[in-house]
Amino acid sequence: MENTYYLIVEQRAGGRRLRTLDEYASADRLIADAADYEAGEFPGRWVGALELSFDDSGRLIAALPLVDIAADVHAELASRLEWCQRQTALDRWSPR
Structure with a gap:
């Protein structure tokens, strides 16, 4: 069985x-790129993700939405020092 992942942009x-x-x-690579979109490094925004599973003959056997990746995307962003520094600067200067 082979899995392929799709990020909807x-x-x-x-x-x-x-x-x-x-x-x-x-x-993992999908989550990293979704984090790049979230951080504004790519134009557009990610709006969802899918996992497609294929059997050994290449026939599609399952297509599932990845519904819980937002937390993984935010964890990826939090691990990036430059993004954290930028968010801190924005928070410091945002009107409250």
């Missing part, structure tokens, strides 16, 4: 909303 193009799928071989 939403962008604006010509005044319209465009959703694309970015393909990953591992959930």
